[in-house]
Amino acid sequence: MSTVELEAPHNPGVPRGAAQAAARGHRLRLGDPIFRVVATACGLALAVAMFGLAGVLIYNSWPAISGLGTSVLTTVAWSPVNHQYGALAALAGTFLSTLVAMVIAVPLALVIALLLVELVHPAVARVVGTAIEMLAAIPSIIFGMVGIFVIVPFIQDKLVPWLLTTPLGGLPGIKPGPQFQGGGVSIFTGGVVLAFMVLPYITAVSRDVLKMVPQVTKEAGYGMGSTTWEVMHKISLRYANSGIVGAVFIGLGRALGETMAVAFLIGSLFTALPRSIFDPGTSIASLIALTFSEATDKIQVSALVELGLILFLITVVFQIIAQIWLRRVQRSTGGRA
Amino acid sequence: MVGTTVDEPTQMQSQATVVPPRLEVAEDRRGAAEVFDQLPSEISVRDLDFFYGKEQALFGNTIEIKKNRVTAVIGPSGCGKSTHIRAYNRIFNLYRDQKARGEILFDGANVLSSQTDLLDLRRRIGMIFQKPSPFPMTVFDNVAYGLRQHYRLNRADLANRVEDALKRSAIWDEVKHKLNEPGNALSGGQQQRLCIARAIAAEPDVLLMDEPCSAIDPVATAKIEELILALKSKYTIVLVTHNMQQAARVSDYTAFFFQGRIVEFGPTTKIFSNPAEKQTEEYITGRFG
Amino acid sequence: MSAVAKVRTAPARRRSIARRKATDLVIKVLSWIGATCGIAVMAFIVGEVVVRGAGALNVAFFTQPTPQDVTSNAGGFANAIVGTLAITGVAALIAIPMGFLGGVYLAEFGRNGRIATAVRMIANVVMGVPSIIVGVFAFAIIVKPLQHYSGFAGSVALAFIMLPLIARTTEDILNLVPNEIRESGLAMGAPRWKVTLGVICKAARGGLITGATLAIVRVAGETAPLLFTALSSPYWMTGLFGPGGFFGGPVANLTKTIYDFSGSPYPHWQELAWGGALVIIIAVLGMNILVRLLFQRGKEW
Numbered sequence: 034m035s036t037v038e039l040e041a042p043h044n045p046g047v048p049r050g051a052a053q054a055a056a057r058g059h060r061l062r063l064g065d066p067i068f069r070v071v072a073t074a075c076g077l078a079l080a081v082a083m084f085g086l087a088g089v090l091i092y093n094s095w096p097a098i099s100g101l102g103t104s105v106l107t108t109v110a111w112s113p114v115n116h117q118y119g120a121l122a123a124l125a126g127t128f129l130s131t132l133v134a135m136v137i138a139v140p141l142a143l144v145i146a147l148l149l150v151e152l153v154h155p156a157v158a159r160v161v162g163t164a165i166e167m168l169a170a171i172p173s174i175i176f177g178m179v180g181i182f183v184i185v186p187f188i189q190d191k192l193v194p195w196l197l198t199t200p201l202g203g204l205p206g207i208k209p210g211p212q213f214q215g216g217g218v219s220i221f222t223g224g225v226v227l228a229f230m231v232l233p234y235i236t237a238v239s240r241d242v243l244k245m246v247p248q249v250t251k252e253a254g255y256g257m258g259s260t261t262w263e264v265m266h267k268i269s270l271r272y273a274n275s276g277i278v279g280a281v282f283i284g285l286g287r288a289l290g291e292t293m294a295v296a297f298l299i300g301s302l303f304t305a306l307p308r309s310i311f312d313p314g315t316s317i318a319s320l321i322a323l324t325f326s327e328a329t330d331k332i333q334v335s336a337l338v339e340l341g342l343i344l345f346l347i348t349v350v351f352q353i354i355a356q357i358w359l360r361r362v363q364r365s366t367g368g369r370a
Numbered sequence: 371m372v373g374t375t376v377d378e379p380t381q382m383q384s385q386a387t388v389v390p391p392r393l394e395v396a397e398d399r400r401g402a403a404e405v406f407d408q409l410p411s412e413i414s415v416r417d418l419d420f421f422y423g424k425e426q427a428l429f430g431n432t433i434e435i436k437k438n439r440v441t442a443v444i445g446p447s448g449c450g451k452s453t454h455i456r457a458y459n460r461i462f463n464l465y466r467d468q469k470a471r472g473e474i475l476f477d478g479a480n481v482l483s484s485q486t487d488l489l490d491l492r493r494r495i496g497m498i499f500q501k502p503s504p505f506p507m508t509v510f511d512n513v514a515y516g517l518r519q520h521y522r523l524n525r526a527d528l529a530n531r532v533e534d535a536l537k538r539s540a541i542w543d544e545v546k547h548k549l550n551e552p553g554n555a556l557s558g559g560q561q562q563r564l565c566i567a568r569a570i571a572a573e574p575d576v577l578l579m580d581e582p583c584s585a586i587d588p589v590a591t592a593k594i595e596e597l598i599l600a601l602k603s604k605y606t607i608v609l610v611t612h613n614m615q616q617a618a619r620v621s622d623y624t625a626f627f628f629q630g631r632i633v634e635f636g637p638t639t640k641i642f643s644n645p646a647e648k649q650t651e652e653y654i655t656g657r658f659g
Numbered sequence: 660m661s662a663v664a665k666v667r668t669a670p671a672r673r674r675s676i677a678r679r680k681a682t683d684l685v686i687k688v689l690s691w692i693g694a695t696c697g698i699a700v701m702a703f704i705v706g707e708v709v710v711r712g713a714g715a716l717n718v719a720f721f722t723q724p725t726p727q728d729v730t731s732n733a734g735g736f737a738n739a740i741v742g743t744l745a746i747t748g749v750a751a752l753i754a755i756p757m758g759f760l761g762g763v764y765l766a767e768f769g770r771n772g773r774i775a776t777a778v779r780m781i782a783n784v785v786m787g788v789p790s791i792i793v794g795v796f797a798f799a800i801i802v803k804p805l806q807h808y809s810g811f812a813g814s815v816a817l818a819f820i821m822l823p824l825i826a827r828t829t830e831d832i833l834n835l836v837p838n839e840i841r842e843s844g845l846a847m848g849a850p851r852w853k854v855t856l857g858v859i860c861k862a863a864r865g866g867l868i869t870g871a872t873l874a875i876v877r878v879a880g881e882t883a884p885l886l887f888t889a890l891s892s893p894y895w896m897t898g899l900f901g902p903g904g905f906f907g908g909p910v911a912n913l914t915k916t917i918y919d920f921s922g923s924p925y926p927h928w929q930e931l932a933w934g935g936a937l938v939i940i941i942a943v944l945g946m947n948i949l950v951r952l953l954f955q956r957g958k959e960w
Contacts, residue, residue, distance in 0.1 A: 064850045064852045065852055068850075068851060068852035069851070072767070072768060074760075075756075075763075076769065078757055078761060079781055079822060082822060089799045090795070090796065090799075092799075093799050141693045141697070144690040144694075145693045145694050145697055147690050148690040148691065148694050161694055161698065164698045165694075165697045165701070167701055167947065167948075170880075172881065172914065174921075175708060175939065175940060178917070178921050178932070178933070181921075229700050233697075236697070247501075249501045250506075252461055252464065252503075253565070256461055256497040257493075257568070257572065258488070258490065258492035258572070259489075260489065260679055261683055261687065262682060262686040262687070263679070268505050271505075271506045286787045289789070290789025290790070290792070292789060292882075292883040293882045293883055322883060325798075326886065326887055326890070338795060338799070341791070341795045344789060344791075344792060345788060348787050348788060349788070352787040355787075356783055356784075489680070519674070520674055521671035521672065522672045523671055523672075
């Protein structure tokens with residue numbers, strides 16, 4: 034057939050003649066199409082992977098979905114021995130530990146980003162930024178190990194006893210509930226460690242987004258006689274706010290799915306709702322991690338997969354929201370995040 | 371050579387040579403000749419040096435900026451015009467490697483001293499930048515920014531002052547029904563006038579304008595030039611421009627910069643019709659850009 | 660236009676500059692405290708691992724398999740280290756070519772297409788999927804049908820995690836290559852695939868290696884995906900097939916072994932676990948720092 038059919042579709046950056054010249058050689062006729070097909074297949078493999086994952090999860094959780102219905106989401110207790118498959122305790126634990134983590138991590142990330150962008154010499158910012166990013170490289174079990182051997186005793190022996198002597202100790206949500214076991218292995222501990230696991234992600238995205246604020250706009254702010262903080266919160270944060278929201282959602286996504294450290298530190302109370310952040314609890318991810326291997330009952334396995342499906346859906350939704358918000362920053366500044 | 375002293379205009383007029391026809395000298399100048407040295411100075415600069423790291427960019431600048439007059443700063447690209455006025459409000463302090471040395475007297479005190487309160491300085495010396503830079507907020511909030519920051523005002527008072535500033539910037543009619551729209555929804559020329567309104571709302575004494583029209587279309591430029599002429603009765607204006615015709619149209623005094631030095635400074639009419647320095651003349655007549 | 664008189668209302672009360680400056684100072688101090696906190700936590704974790712694990716790293720650690728006898732002081736993590744190398748290595752073999760070509764697709768063929776945009780978005784989403792879910796997935800498609808755990812299943816799980824990572828970093832690196840290089844290659848009459856693989860990739864070599872290395876190192880430290888796939892084993896891996904082989908049964912790996920041993924009540928076993936943690940930290944952080952140093956040069960596009 035004519036040479037034209039073998040060309041790659043016209044790439045605006047490539048002079049037409051070059052593409053035609055490339056396709057003219059006989060030996061070369063097959064190389065490009067094969068290349069294109071293979072590369073495209075690998076690209077599509079990503080999509081296949083994701084839909085495959087979703088499909089497999091749905092398929093394997095179907096017995097639980099059809100057999101248990103919505104009771105998984107409404108029943109508190111997870112007790113396979115009693116044929117109870119309620120994930121409410123796990124959902125509550127996931128939610129609370131993530132909440133604790135975000136309450137700590139988001140303000141911390143923002144002030145660190147402020148420092149990196151406005152307060153220090155670029156060389157110092159690079160070093161500090163890299164050090165914070167190294168937090169993201171530390172594997173989850175190591176956070177868990179340090180947590181259990183160092184943080185847990187500290188919280189149990191020092192922090193909680195002190196806290197209970199202050200008025201704060203009586204507040205709802207902090208006052209120990211009936212399941213209290215000292216507070217060392219608890220939602221709070223899980224949340225605190227989780228905070229430092231998601232900190233580097235939120236910091237990095239916030240920093241990148243704040244760097245996109247045009248220098249002229251900031252100079253105009255300073256020119257009006259504003260302090261560094263005033264420029265930051267009235268101008269920079271406002272300018273970058275969709276990016277910050279995106280950063281928070283990225284942090285949320287990671288916090289929700291974090292498994293090993295949380296499994297070490299949050300406890301394994303599957304059967305009751307926590308009354309206080311110092312109560313032990315569980316999270317969806319750690320529930321799966323701790324019980325999946327020993328699950329023998331078909332329904333139990335299927336219910337665990339269903340939990341996995343729920344977690345998967347939540348993280349996918351959060352990721353998509355994060356992407357959408359981050360894209361807004363790209364559009365308004367005309368750059369690529 | 372450092373800036374020269376200025377002759378009395380009356381002496382100069384009698385020796386007037388032909389004004390090149392394409393430069394228009396603005397008509398609404400004070401008719402009577404004024405004596406430069408008897409005018410009150412808003413800003414007195416003595417021996418200003420400026421450094422970008424190790425590189426010196428300004429050499430011994432000495433100049434008097436007179437109250438309620440428009441002083442234009444002209445010169446080829448890279449000659450230090452923007453650098454010079456950015457010393458007045460110490461906006462260069464944002465950048466670690468930029469340093470200034472010398473004296474800039476404003477209201478009796480040296481702006482460059484470490485005792486200077488930058489927040490108050492910048493309230494009194496406002497700045498308009500080359501690229502219109504409205505803040506990411508509504509038109510109203512943009513203008514109210516300086517007011518909210520420096521003053522305690524009740525809502526009615528605030529609204530009045532915002533309206534006042536927008537009227538004085540000749541943009542009120544265009545935005546009065548758009549006050550709650552984002553500032554960057556306006557056109558380029560409108561954005562710049564918004565920035566001017568924002569600057570004057572806080573009631574500064576001086577307005578520094580760094581090539582305010584270079585990113586704006588000619589029609590909007592004309593509006594801004596009219597605005598500058600109207601504003602000068604209340605504010606002292608220093609206008610950096612690469613457009614000589616603009617300087618000739620709008621300013622009372624002009625300083626010609628070249629390679630970080632003030633080559634010549636004097637009444638605009640003199641600079642453009644009978645400059646004392648050869649370099650000035652060469653620049654004015656376009657022998658180099 | 661005539662000069663506009665300034666409308667003078669009553670002089671306004673000034674806001675306190677001192678208070679504004681104080682707030683500014685407080686926030687700046689908080690920023691410094693925050694940054695110190697972040698770095699301190701990082702240093703603390705690394706420090707704890709070093710202090711608690713250094714004592715365990717002797718010759719035995721790297722040569723002997725995991726102990727099963729709780730009374731002796733013998734044993735090491737050698738089989739676990741080998742297992743992790745094998746599992747991660749196979750995962751890399753699967754994921755790197757596919758991820759690389761996927762990234763090539765996104766960068767070279769999918770600049771503006773809707774499909775490519777969708778693929779990119781999907782890659783980002785998959786990167787956010789919790790690793791335990793990936794483990795469950797690998798369990799469902801490999802362990803369950805074959806009715807046994809295997810190191811290979813672990814590799815598949817890890818490869819799943821690496822794939823979008825490598826694809827996106829490849830795409831980002833290739834996008835940094837200036838268009839002129841692409842065009843000059845094609846203008847010489849070379850076919851698209853030669854230009855891409857030869858010229859462009861050579862130009863972007865540093866970044867591509869960095870991306871792949873960081874992805875490998877990232878999954879080497881993962882535990883959750885291996886929990887239901889490779890599980891773990893106290894023995895050496897015995898070849899490829901059969902109950903002790905890579906494809907045939909559970910394979911010892913560093914992360915799961917650390918997890919098991921750190922949860923045990925025996926001090927010697929805990930010490931071994933810390934030793935394993937130290938090995939991982941050195942490998943992971945060391946590689947990260949190394950490639951960052953190398954990569955800074957690559958960023959000069």
